[in-house]
Amino acid sequence: MKDPVVLDFPVEGEDFLAAGEASSSVKDTLKMLGVPSSICRRAAIITYEAEMNLVIHAGGGMLRARIDEEKVVLVTEDQGPGIADIDQAMREGYSTASDQVREMGFGAGMGLPNIKRNADRLDIESTVGQGTILTASIYFVGEPQPSA
């Protein structure tokens, strides 16, 4: 792989039927590129959790995956309500999801902690009223694995 592979997906808000399609494509591409299955799975968990956040909380947004020889970088960007207190949002069990979302089995306040657990690096920039940019990286070699 010489040039990085970049995948961009628009994600619709509240579209629970299509939710997960982008993550599924990212996972298929990683597999096709010969990325080890444990890394494909961690990347899939991160993209899916982040994609569900776009669908559930943000009114949609963009999901991007950039894959080079060393790493995969997963980015979601939205113009949603933003996260007022990121530390609070990172705590397991904290969620602002609706009852409808909870009935589908989501919104248990596990998403961001799960993203953190599966990423080697995670950055979240958020401004209330303007939106959120989440950047998660997984290194193929050389970086410490997340604690397991």
Add this chain to the structure above:
Amino acid sequence: MKVQEIGAILEGEFLCGGEWAENMDVDFGYAADLMSDVLAFARAGSMLITGLTNIQIVRTAQMMDIPAVVFVRGKRPQEDTVRLAAQSRIPLLVTMKSMYETSGVLFAAGLPACIIPHREAGGEEH
């Protein structure tokens, strides 16, 4: 354990993928009605046991390398769920047994659990 064997133990009905179940193995079982938990704790190669039937169950299975799903309490998913599972080659099974009984008989038959790592409040693992 073969997925076909699980179908027989649970007296279940395959909604799709019955033809692949003979050659498909699962190594663990994980039961939940909370997809957030599945995404956090199910291991690759687990049979997912759930009472939820929406399409996100199949998406979750795809992401987590979950080879097959069993719906408990006789719950049947909608057509789009079955269609996506068939496309993704994920067998779907429905059983009349409860989640407790389903888990119990599969555990007794030798299907191991996914061990959840010890975590402090706040989610930090050790």
